[in-house]
Amino acid sequence: MSQSPKVVTIFGGSGFVGRYIARRMAKEGWRVQVAVRRPNEAVFVRPYGVVGQVEPILANIRNDSSVAAAVAGSDAVVNCVSTLQEQGKQTFEALNVDGAARIAQACAAAGVARLVHISALGADVDADSDSARSKGEGEAAVLAAFPTAMILRPSVIFGNEDQFFNRFAQMAQFTPVLPLFGGNTRFQPVYVDDVAQAACKGVLGQAAGGIYELGGPEVGSLNSFVKRLLGIIRRRRLVVNKPFFAGTILGKTLDMAQALSLGIFTNTILTADQVKQLRHDNVVSDGAKTLADLGISATSLASVVDQYLYRYRPSGQYAELTESARHMRGAPTSSEF
DSSP, X not given: OOOOOOEEEEETXXXXXXXXXXXXXXXXXXXXXXXXXXXXXXXXXXXXXXTTTEEEEEOOTXXXXXXXXXXXXXXXXXXXXXXXXXXXXXXXXXXXIIIHHHHHHHHHHHTOSEEEEEOOTTOOTTOSSHHHHHHHHHHHHHHHHOTTOEEEEESSEESTTOSSHHHHHHHHHHOSEEEEESTTOEEOOEEHHHHHHHHHHHHTTOSOSEEEEEOOSOOEEHHHHHHHHHHHTTOOOEEEEEOHHHHHHHHHHHHHHHHHTTTSSOOXXXXXXXXXXXXXXXSOOTTOBOGGGGTOOOOOSTTTTHHHHGGGSTTGGGHHHHHHHHHHHTOOOGGGO
């Protein structure tokens, strides 16, 4: 008699990181429940497995009964839900703190064997940034309710759907100048599937609980990464480091515009809280447990970013053909800057 497959519930499983975890767990033969507020918008996850193996389910992490129903019968749970900016009821306190605590408490009550919580580098209960502080408080709440939980703290995450390289590449399409707040701040970008693989190690019981800081093989300033991006997308742009006080003024102005518009305008450009975060390096700390401790070799930027940033080149997928033709005519190509 065949044994029923194990069940993993992934809160936020249709998001940037969650979908990679869902795909990996389906390949492991697990039944995957993708817990989201709008299941009808997450149907794209179903082909990750065989028919019926990966299913979106309704869950709102701001509601006790909704979370309890989602984790019932689960062997493992992954929480990928958080927010970098507040909007309406989706506040730092509601998602990063209370939501994380609610999931951990429900897992403990339901007898879930393993819990993986996705946090972020810089999470600290004493941080000046509300986002970083709330993530630190969320981690503490998770460990209080579920002491054996695995907590993953990735640096900025890159991949096809990222909001880091894609955002700057989009900006470079329309403006000759790229102003940077925190241009000298250091980052250690980590590939999204490496983060997913780390989470799966926790789900499968192949790694101990505790806090892991995840970064890629390369450390550099924001300025250096943006200039590198411009080379990839074959665009000349002036990159200007701007002072933090200017960023704070701009962030507060945009935050106020969002508040006064009653939700009509959403500040996805720059918030005052994000400026606070940009004052601090976003790299793995000395002595922390890392991808290497999980037996994962960090993926390099060079092996991935060209695969999804090419679409921002002036000639898109035909950029290399265009450059080759120019080279044959003796004209310099945009990549020869």
